[in-house]
Amino acid sequence: MIEGFTALYIFMLSAFTGYEVISRVPVILHTPMMSGSNFIHGIVLVGAIIAMGHAETTLEQVIGFFAVALAAGNAVGGYVATVRMLEMFQSRGKGATK
Amino acid sequence: MNTFIEIIYFSAAVLFILGLKKMSSPVTAHGGIVWAGIGMIAASLVAFLEPGVLDHVSNVVLIIVAIALGSAIAYVSARRVAMTDMPQMIAIYNGMGGGAAAAIAAVELVKLARGGVELEPVIQVLAVLGGLIGAVSFSGSAIAFAKLQGLMRKTLRLPFNSLLNLGLFVVTLGAGVMIASGAEVSSGLVLSFFVMALVLGITLTLPIGGADMPVVISLFNAFTGLAVAFEGFVLDNAAMIIAGTVVGSSGTLLTQLMAKAMNRPISNVLFSSFGADTSSGVEEDIAGSMKEIEANDAAIMMAYAEKVVIIPGYGMAVAQAQHKLQELSQLLEERGIEVKFAIHPVAGRMPGHMNVLLAEAGVDYDKIVDLEEINPEFPTVDVALVIGANDVVNPVAKTNPDSPIYGMPVLNADMAKNCIVIKRGRGAGFSGIENHLFYADNTRMLYGDGQKAVASLIAGVKQL
Numbered sequence: 125m126i127e128g129f130t131a132l133y134i135f136m137l138s139a140f141t142g143y144e145v146i147s148r149v150p151v152i153l154h155t156p157m158m159s160g161s162n163f164i165h166g167i168v169l170v171g172a173i174i175a176m177g178h179a180e181t182t183l184e185q186v187i188g189f190f191a192v193a194l195a196a197g198n199a200v201g202g203y204v205a206t207v208r209m210l211e212m213f214q215s216r217g218k219g220a221t222k
Numbered sequence: 223m224n225t226f227i228e229i230i231y232f233s234a235a236v237l238f239i240l241g242l243k244k245m246s247s248p249v250t251a252h253g254g255i256v257w258a259g260i261g262m263i264a265a266s267l268v269a270f271l272e273p274g275v276l277d278h279v280s281n282v283v284l285i286i287v288a289i290a291l292g293s294a295i296a297y298v299s300a301r302r303v304a305m306t307d308m309p310q311m312i313a314i315y316n317g318m319g320g321g322a323a324a325a326i327a328a329v330e331l332v333k334l335a336r337g338g339v340e341l342e343p344v345i346q347v348l349a350v351l352g353g354l355i356g357a358v359s360f361s362g363s364a365i366a367f368a369k370l371q372g373l374m375r376k377t378l379r380l381p382f383n384s385l386l387n388l389g390l391f392v393v394t395l396g397a398g399v400m401i402a403s404g405a406e407v408s409s410g411l412v413l414s415f416f417v418m419a420l421v422l423g424i425t426l427t428l429p430i431g432g433a434d435m436p437v438v439i440s441l442f443n444a445f446t447g448l449a450v451a452f453e454g455f456v457l458d459n460a461a462m463i464i465a466g467t468v469v470g471s472s473g474t475l476l477t478q479l480m481a482k483a484m485n486r487p488i489s490n491v492l493f494s495s496f497g498a499d500t501s502s503g504v505e506e507d508i509a510g511s512m513k514e515i516e517a518n519d520a521a522i523m524m525a526y527a528e529k530v531v532i533i534p535g536y537g538m539a540v541a542q543a544q545h546k547l548q549e550l551s552q553l554l555e556e557r558g559i560e561v562k563f564a565i566h567p568v569a570g571r572m573p574g575h576m577n578v579l580l581a582e583a584g585v586d587y588d589k590i591v592d593l594e595e596i597n598p599e600f601p602t603v604d605v606a607l608v609i610g611a612n613d614v615v616n617p618v619a620k621t622n623p624d625s626p627i628y629g630m631p632v633l634n635a636d637m638a639k640n641c642i643v644i645k646r647g648r649g650a651g652f653s654g655i656e657n658h659l660f661y662a663d664n665t666r667m668l669y670g671d672g673q674k675a676v677a678s679l680i681a682g683v684k685q686l
Contacts, residue, residue, distance in 0.1 A: 131455060131463070138451075138464045141239055142471035149246040151567060151592055152581075154476065154574035159312050160245045160255055161472055162443055164238050166262060167465040168322045168450045169289075170231075170269040171457050175329045176285050177275030180338060183409065184329050185281065189288045191325035194360075196292030198319035199266075203259055204300035205311055210245075210252045212305075212581045 156213070159206040166199030230268040231461035237261030238465050242472070248587070265461050292318075305582050306539040309572045310370035313439045316446050317363025320356040323449035327353030328416055330456055335407040343402075345456055350398040352452030354419045359445040361423030366439055369427075383429050390425060394418040426492065434491045436572045437480050441488065444473025483567035483631065515666035517675065520642050521682025527604030527640075529560045531596065533633055534576050535569050537610015537646060541672030544583035547609065550680050551585070557683075562589055564596040564606075566614035566633050597634050606638035608659075610645075610672050616657045627655060641665040644675045 149157050172195040176188030237257045244254030269275065276282060296315065303311050327349045333339040334346070341349065368374045397415040401407050430438055447469025454462025481488045524530055532547060551561040563585060569576045580590060600606065608615055615635040618625045635641050636659050643660055645667060659665055668675050 134460065134463055135451065135467055138467035139471040142242075142447075142468035142473075143475050145239065145242045145246065145468070146472035146475050150248070151565070152574050152577035152587070152590065153246065153248060153251060154479075155308070155312075155572045155578050156251060156574070157242075157245055158440060158443055158473075158476060158572065159308070160242065160258065161447070161469045161476075162312055162316045162319070163255065163262070164242065164258055164465050165316075165319045165443075165447045165450045165469045167234070167238070167265060167462050168319050168326070168446075168453065169262075170265050171326045171450070171453050171459060171462050172322050173266065173269040173285055174272050174275060174457050174459070175326045176288070177270075177272065177278070177281050178333075179278075179281055179329060180333070181336070184332055185284060187325050187328045187332065188281075189284050191322045191329065192285050192288035193292035194318040194325065195322035196289040197296040198315050198322060199262055199296075200293040201296030201300045201311065201315035201318070203255065203262070204297055205303075205308060205315065206255045207252070208300070209305075209308065209578055210255055212578065213248045213251060 153213075156206055156209040159202060159209060163199065163202030163206050166195065166202050169195035169199050171195075224273075227268045227271055228460075230264050231459070234261035234265035234461050235464040237264075239468060242468065304542075305579055306542060307371070308578065309436070309439065309570075309575060310367045312572075313363045313366045313370065313435075313442070316439065316443050317360045317367070320359030320363060320442065320446040320449055323356030323446060323453050324353045324360055324416060324419070325356075326453045327356065327449075327456070328412065330453075331401060331407070331412045332409045335409040335412055341456070347402045348452045349456045350402045350415075352449040352456065353416065354394065354398055355445050355452070356449035357416055357419035358423035358426065359442045359449060361420040362427040363423075363439070363442050365424055365427040366435055366442070370435055383425065387422065387425050390418060390422050394422055430491065436568060436570075436575075437477055437488065437491050439572065440473060440477040440480055441492075444470050444477055447471075447473055480568060510661040510663060512660050512667050513665070515642065515668055517668060517678035518682045518685075520666065520668050521679045522686065523640055523642065524554060524559075524605050524607070524679065525557060525683045525686050527559055529562075529603050530554055530605045530607060531562050531564050531600070531603045531635075531638065533564050533566070533569075533606060533608045533611050533615060533635055534580070535566075535609065535611025535614060536575075537612075537644075538672055539570055539575065539579055539610070541610060541646075543609060543672035543676050544579045544585075546673055546676040546680065548580070548583040548585050550676055550683070551589070553680060553683050562591050562596065564591055564593070564633055566593055566611070567631075569611055569614050593631055593633060600634040600637040601639075603638040604640060606635040606641045608635055608641065608643045609676070612645075612657055613655065615659050616655060617662075618655065618658050621658075625655060635659060636662055636665075639664065642668055644668045644670070644672055646671060 172191035176192050179185045179188040238261050241254040241258030244250040330349050334341055447466045451463050451466030454466055554561050565576045613627055615633050617636045619627045619630045619632045641664055
């Protein structure tokens, strides 16, 4: 599906995107931002599901099980933590416009 | 079916990037995380439709059990944790992601070892690299968590730590090269490679002091992103490559910003130990003495000031004093006093940590100012109230080239007309460096727990 240089191009463009997106973040949002990007690499869950789905031996199943559980923890924990932090900013935003 | 899966991954990648973009403004931030969340759910669901995944019923059951288990633990812990403990929770969730990436690499490499899968040489190298980075991020984040949680008070420094790390790194890399070259890979070799990588994460993180943890957590965040991207190449999954790389690069930038704010090159954070030799070696003469003040007198000083600047630090977070501080600032404002909160970029254990806590307490954005903005104003400030901050207000960073924190930008609290420092005890700061501000003529020390001290200040102001 993704061949040699195409993969390299995807890698390069994504790297610049990440750099650009975060370079305009105000300091007050740095912690929620770190938490948010922490959530986004929770996409590893997709890889964990695929790897576990193809597991054939018991050893592979055991490692795969850990992969899926850890990845789910990353995604869910990252999401809840980020939302909790951002909710505080949201309520302040509403207060300011009153 | 394959096209459908690809469309969903593509949409998820778009949602992640848009979500991150929206998260960069306070107004749209909440929408941003929701968008990213939708992308995540969609991508995880179609992962089940990938060819071969639904073939083994037992595997599918195990996947669902694992998701339920991981999600439940993470959900409960993320809901329950206090805002002040958020940094270490981010560290632990990040470590889980790194561990997952490493585990994916382990599955693929174990499969490779028994000849169950054919991988291109480049892909083998990426699998090994992703596994190494992910494993280091996993065990390193666990140590960072333990340190911030207070489970590990002392910075443990093994003899010849840097040398040991280097040796371990070389051996681990050697094992990695052996696996990647694909000559004769045994699952024993693969497992020992991962064990060594995990140990490396521990020995790398152990000697790093708590004050440097924000940089380390941010660095591990970028590491995990990169590891996820590499495993994305292994599994031929564009969503993982894009999301992982975006996090890897943005995390690297964030780490640089933080390291710059602390005036500590990243290499210094990782490979040198902070304050260990310098602070004990340099015995400086400090003019003056620490002068104590009663809460009532401090309250009077503040109540009759025109401009008060509050400088919070990690101590405020520990004492949970943010709500009391907000109460105090409102009380002072009712008396017509201008109150501002000055935030040092690395106050607390993460950039923006203080902002989150103050936002939680209901402090308005526009009262929170950063270092560049407030520093020129200090000569016109009547009272600078330092609560639980130490190194970030230490004038030594401006005056003494021998000091380990020399060159770090600091808040010029010493230039305010008066300075009140709320401090738990008389000890030095996290870096172990004596703070000359505490000995200055216009500084008064108010000892005690942050929350109680602010409460007594409130009581004092109310009496007037």
